Amino acid sequence: MDNNQPIGIFDSGIGGTSIWKEIHQLLPHEKTIYLADSKNAPYGQKSKDEIIALSMKNTDLLLKMNCKLIVVACNTATTNAIRELREKYDIPFIGIEPAIKPAATNSKTQTIGILATQGTLISELFNKTAQQFQNTKIIDQVGHGLVPLIESGKMNSPEMTQLLHSYLTPMIDANIDYLVLGCSHYPYLIPQIKAILPNHIQIIDSGEAVAKQTQNLLKEKVGFTTEKNGKPIFYTNANPKVLMEILGNKYDVVEKDF
Template sequence: MQKPVGIFDSGVGGTSIWKEIRKKMPYEDTIYLADSKNAPYGAKPSEEILQLSIKNVELLLEKNCKIIVVACNTATTNAIEYLRKTYEVPFIGIEPAIKPAALHTQTKKVGVLATKGTLSSSLFHSTSKMYAEGITVMEQEGKGLVELIEQGKQASDEVRKLLIQYLAPMLEVGIDCLVLGCTHYPYLIPMLTEILPKNVHIIDSGEAVARQTHAVLEKLQLLTKSETLGTSKFFSNSNIEVLKNLVGNQTEVAKLDF
């Protein structure tokens, strides 16, 4: 039996990453953990984020995963260094796509919408410093957005009001790239497209993460040899209905106490 690709997030947001992995590697089996009971991670202290990440990793290792994708920006920035040192399995992390934004911007002004936990992390600051020299990076905490997406309200008026409020200062200074620094936020792209001027390019990390996962599996000779479509299993420790709506009813979604 082939070993699955493990994916975890503070909730349902990392399913945006799962979709890209599935597209890139349709024959791989995947297991997804949604720690929705503890969402969002973004406002929690660093030590708590680390402990939650350890709990998720150990559960995925029990399920025999061959690689683990930390499909959460906050967990990546606060825990991935420790996870890589502690466990033998390879880890793929997620960080805001500052580099492609810096390469793409014409106005030299870039907006980053992320959680507090990501924006205040040392990894985020070192990435910004490395790639965004000579570029104005406008940081904005997306307070309340993850909670609304976790409730399945990504198309609501509440979300629209928050986005208009958060984007206004960025648009005032003339950003032409908006980096989505949370895996929940790609579910806001339809609304962001309506709100933002046509010249603002929306950048998220999903496709790049899928490419990197494939590259690491290939390098370590861990890619499946199967030519049968892989299975996907989803587990949540909270309401599974939102998760079901995002991944489609053809997949296995179960409630698990973890």
């Protein structure tokens, strides 16, 4: 089964490019269209209804661009809106949620940390998953302020270092041995997080798992492209310069009102 239509990916901004990079690395021939809804970032502070409405707006745009499947590269949008998206649209969706399972299953101290947005941590889907691991102590922390700093190009700022120290120190004190990154923006902070955490604490994000899931869905239901260019297209409704920088200035970024 061949399918030369593009894969659609959206996020509340530039963070989902961490997911896009994993997908592009695993499936380099696939065309991808990425929407950075930076104008409305962060989703984590918005109500469930607002998150659903924004997710549907992004989906409508990707469907107009003839996408064959949609990756919701945003933990907040997945945990708050994926059920509604699957009910409304006749297209396969892949979501991203915090990787609690591998952390809880492998933890020796039976204590794990989760750094995520407020919207993810209060969601029904997150809490349902967390309840499956009642023998594991979960230290969750809302990453207030992290996404706005990343979106405004202040990733390596003193403010960022200060915030990360304040969020991670209580987790270290609580004896976590796994830190789960529950926001697709946060993998870009891994070098800074590693500088704060002791070496024995492992960091888990969902990018690789989402890429493999995308590959499986293409194989089983949707179809791979027969073309060989794999050209990505990036759209943003704010801060194109920041998106270009995070992509290493390798790709064109189109500013578009959506």
